[in-house]
Amino acid sequence: MASHVYTPSNSKSYYLRVTIDRKEYRESLRTTSKRVAEKKARERIKDLRGKAERGETDWLFHAGFTVFYESLDQPDEDHGWSDRTRTRYQTSLRQIGVTLMEIFEERGEDIQLVGAWEIGLAEVTEFVALRKDAGVSVATINRDLTAFTHLMAYIKNKKWIEVNPVQLFEKQGMRERLPQIVLPTQEAIARLSERAPGTLTFFPSFLEETGGRITEMAMIKWSDLSGMDRPVEGNVTLTLLNTKGGKVRTITLRQQAIDILLQIPRSNRSPFVFWNKTEDGYYRAAANIFWDYAQEVDFGARMHDLRHKFAIERLKEGWSVYRVQRYIGHGSVKTTERYYFRYLSQEQQEVANADGNVGL
Structure with a gap:
């Protein structure tokens, strides 16, 4: 079990890393105690294996993002992208990751715990809005959206989501819908x-x-x-x-x-x-x-x-x-x-x- 538990270089919390049915999960165990992390990992792996046997999905966006990003390190005959294209996509993906982290952090949520299905049209729209706010050129935003499209297509092909939200955005354009804020009494x-x-x-x-x-x-x-x-x-x-x-x-x-x-x-x-x-x-x-x-x-x-x-x-x-x-x-x-x-x-x-x- 110890091999499934690790601490990333940028975090003190333990994470789970496990492959089930050739599908990889990487997610925070939300603890700094190795003993607690190993217990949580055992429970989580049991849960994931049960879901896999029942044909249920429980996929995190972070896991899909990581696997897709790392797949760009080497040429792949399935897509045939050049070294230059793959490098450009990775540059865009880093910006996508940072911006989505900001979006979910502003909602008080951890991007590493967000399901793939939670990246929808609203999140893509806000991503574009934030990039515009930062003064990024239209050409750069379009390059980012191309990489974003391929990322979500990759996740969709794995059947983690039913619709590619970036393609919806490209059809609909900027119709921003922000989540409602509930003010505590x-x-x-x-x-x-x-x-x-x-x-x-x-x-x-x-x-x-x-x-x-x-x-x-x-x-x-x-x-x-x-x-x-x-x-x-x-x-x-x-x-x-x-x-x-x-x-x-x-x-x-x-x-x-x-x-x-x-x-x-x-x-x-x-x-x-x-x-x-x-x-x-x-x-x-x-x-x-x-x-x-x-x-x-x-x-x-x-x-x-x-x-x-x-x-x-x-x-x-x-x-x-x-x-x-x-x-x-x-x-x-x-x-x-x-x-x-x-x-x-x-x-x-x-x-x-x-x-x-x-x-x-």
Whole structure:
């Protein structure tokens, strides 16, 4: 069993890698414990073999993407692509992978746990929109779509999906449909906070008051904070080091967030704000922990929706879209507009767009 469990170079969590009926699965086991990983792997392999025997499918997009990408390392008589074409497709595929990861991360989901069937027309449309936001040329986007088409055709030929969503996009064009955002109520946030143990009891409210991502906020240390000797709004900043893509950003905390920090007891052993007594010193799997708690207390939303709640409320208060974009760490202001302007009145949109310094 040990051969089926491994840790990728860019992760501390264990992953499963197994081939069943000549089909490969690679997926996160969502644990840093080898003993737990091996137990989960045994259970997962048993489940997969049972599904294979029953003719059921349970295929992850990540697995199909990886196999297709690696197949381009060598010539293949089935497609007959030249070395140059295969290299170009791999370049596009890397961008596709990064952009889809961003799309699902903005929804609070892990791309490595997404089923192949979950990459649909909406995801292809948003992929194109994000590439346009980044200022990429139409020619480059079309090259990316060609590689994307071949990727999804490969997955479709394996019968993991019924329809190639890229071909649907090419027929229909840009008709973007973003998922609806469910904003958690204050009562639901209170229930979730009461359920959480230790310093995590302060975590939901802190996300609500900062708009941060779960992973980046779970790993903040007291040393990342500046100005806590005078804990008033305008004087306290937080430097986020463990962000998506490693892009460090510094935010000035609002008084509500500062007041939460003042309530959190400090540890003599752990440097983390949201600390625990484990060897790591913090809650490494905070997202998984809160997913379980959310089901228990009928949270009615996702933890990631606290980030959306922060952004929408700040825009309604009069923050500029530029300030919100920088504060929450969107790669482009157009992404911020696309996600949140649909929840603003025309007047609120005009205020948000009026000046890049509004609210500073």
